[in-house]
Amino acid sequence: MADFLITTFDWVPDAPRGYVRDLRLRWALEEAGLPYSVESTPFKDRSDSHFSHQPFGQVPWLTHGNVSIFESGADLLYIAEKGGKLIPADEKGRSDVIKWLFAGLNSVETAVLPFTIFKFSGDEQQTPGRQALDGFLSARLGHVERYLTNRDWLTDDFSIADIIMSDVLRLSDRFGALADYPSCRQYVERATSRPAFKKALNDQLEHFATADRGKV
Amino acid sequence: MADFLITTFDWVPDAPRGYVRDLRLRWALEEAGLPYSVESTPFKDRSDSHFSHQPFGQVPWLTHGNVSIFESGADLLYIAEKGGKLIPADEKGRSDVIKWLFAGLNSVETAVLPFTIFKFSGDEQQTPGRQALDGFLSARLGHVERYLTNRDWLTDDFSIADIIMSDVLRLSDRFGALADYPSCRQYVERATSRPAFKKALNDQLEHFATADRGKV
Numbered sequence: 001m002a003d004f005l006i007t008t009f010d011w012v013p014d015a016p017r018g019y020v021r022d023l024r025l026r027w028a029l030e031e032a033g034l035p036y037s038v039e040s041t042p043f044k045d046r047s048d049s050h051f052s053h054q055p056f057g058q059v060p061w062l063t064h065g066n067v068s069i070f071e072s073g074a075d076l077l078y079i080a081e082k083g084g085k086l087i088p089a090d091e092k093g094r095s096d097v098i099k100w101l102f103a104g105l106n107s108v109e110t111a112v113l114p115f116t117i118f119k120f121s122g123d124e125q126q127t128p129g130r131q132a133l134d135g136f137l138s139a140r141l142g143h144v145e146r147y148l149t150n151r152d153w154l155t156d157d158f159s160i161a162d163i164i165m166s167d168v169l170r171l172s173d174r175f176g177a178l179a180d181y182p183s184c185r186q187y188v189e190r191a192t193s194r195p196a197f198k199k200a201l202n203d204q205l206e207h208f209a210t211a212d213r214g215k216v
Numbered sequence: 217m218a219d220f221l222i223t224t225f226d227w228v229p230d231a232p233r234g235y236v237r238d239l240r241l242r243w244a245l246e247e248a249g250l251p252y253s254v255e256s257t258p259f260k261d262r263s264d265s266h267f268s269h270q271p272f273g274q275v276p277w278l279t280h281g282n283v284s285i286f287e288s289g290a291d292l293l294y295i296a297e298k299g300g301k302l303i304p305a306d307e308k309g310r311s312d313v314i315k316w317l318f319a320g321l322n323s324v325e326t327a328v329l330p331f332t333i334f335k336f337s338g339d340e341q342q343t344p345g346r347q348a349l350d351g352f353l354s355a356r357l358g359h360v361e362r363y364l365t366n367r368d369w370l371t372d373d374f375s376i377a378d379i380i381m382s383d384v385l386r387l388s389d390r391f392g393a394l395a396d397y398p399s400c401r402q403y404v405e406r407a408t409s410r411p412a413f414k415k416a417l418n419d420q421l422e423h424f425a426t427a428d429r430g431k432v
Contacts, residue, residue, distance in 0.1 A: 051359075051362075055319075055359050055360075055362075055363045056319070056323050056355075056356060056359045057359065058323075066308055067307060067308050067311045069311050069314075069315045070315055070319070071315045071318035071319050071322060071323065072318075072322075073318040073322060074311065074314045074315040074317070074318045077314065078311060078314075091283060092282055092283050095283045095285050095290070095294060098285075098290045098293065098294075099285045099286055099287045099290040101290070102287035102288075102289040102290045102318075102321065103271075103272070103286070103287050105318065105321065105322045106287060106288075106289060106321045106322060106325065106326075107272050107274075107287065109322065109326065110322075110325065110326045110329055113326055113330075114329075114330040114345075114349060117345055117348050117349055117352065118345035120348075121343075121344040121345040121347075121348050122344065123343050123344040123345030123346075123348075125341070125343045125345075127337075127339050127341045127343060127346070128337040128338065128339040129330075129333055129334035129337040129339030129341075129346065130339075130343070130345065130346075131337075132333050132336075132337050132339075133330060133333055136333065139272075140272060143267075143271050143272045143273065144271075146267075146271075147271045
């Protein structure tokens with residue numbers, strides 16, 4: 001099998017370091033034991049070639065043989081199917097992982113993202129829309145908390161859905177959103193104590209630190 | 217093959233009618249020509265059984281044989297794979313549809329949702345966070361506009377990704393967000409002029425209208 005290639009930015013500001021989504025791909029590939037390499041695309045001047053792989057001008061994208069896939073959820077599904085790991089082979093187990101993969105992104109990250117944008121903007125004004133969005137996040141986290149109580153992972157075994165969900169929750173916890181959700185916090189701790197996560201995180205931080213040193 | 221079963225609410229207020237996500241499942245099943253039925257779950261008293269199928273207390277979920285799947289993206293992928301339609305069989309074509317399926321939900325709906333919450337809240341205050349979220353939506357719509365210019369569909373043929381993307385854009389257009397994005401508007405018109413969409417929409421509206429009549 002050809003090696004997998006992750007493309008990420010050559011450099012990013014300090015704030016997103018440790019949270020750029022190439023982390024999710026690195027993590028999945030480490031868990032699956034698949035060979036991969038990482039290449040860079042410019043953060044500051046995004047080319048037509050960049051947009052041809054990632055039409056929103058974001059990173060990462062995954063290249064393998066003749067396919068080029070953006071969206072971390074799509075990348076993880078592809079990696080799991082190619083690796084024969086991180087997703088069960090039987091139909092019910094597979095569909096359970098896929099529904100939670102979408103849920104992490106579309107039911108939870110959708111609620112986390114506005115919260116983080118308010119926080120990054122230093123905006124604490126409690127307008128009606130803001131209150132509705134905060135209530136939306138609390139409701140979603142409450143449902144995840146209830147589901148995770150007395151469960152180690154979203155499905156029977158650790159899967160690509162846990163990579164997405166734990167990374168999404170980790171982002172919210174950066175701003176203290178999990179203070180009242182102990183099962184969510186423990187779940188994030190459980191996921192991020194895995195060697196594959198630690199290697200993925202360290203490798204991402206080192207990737208950007210190397211870029212800094214190149215600019216000195 | 218067993219029939220597919222969509223579960224949706226027995227009733228909803230006027231505002232979400234025509235936009236409840238069972239529409240996406242109805243539409244896909246109509247396009248695929250698969251037999252299905254629709255059952256109701258109470259909107260007002262959401263039971264443990266409801267949460268066992270949909271842990272966020274939302275609708276719809278899809279039941280088929282021994283699988284029960286929530287998340288419209290997961291449902292559409294399952295329907296397409298079972299029906300052998302709305303997604304290509306070859307690896308590159310399949311991965312192209314899957315990445316756009318995730319993109320509609322995670323790159324675009326994530327930006328549309330806060331906008332609609334502000335609109336539903338009647339909140340027009342331009343706080344820094346609000347401005348950042350509005351800019352996020354404009355950027356995402358601009359990228360979709362550029363991509364859709366001179367294209368009929370997201371990939372070579374109409375697919376499950378188009379069901380998601382056009383429905384997401386349709387929701388934003390309810391509040392005029394597509395005024396400056398003619399290719400997006402034309403794309404929504406193209407998608408929603410399909411007979412399968414029209415039947416799905418009419419059937420959803422009739423489902424809730426029937427509930428109203430039952431309460432008179």
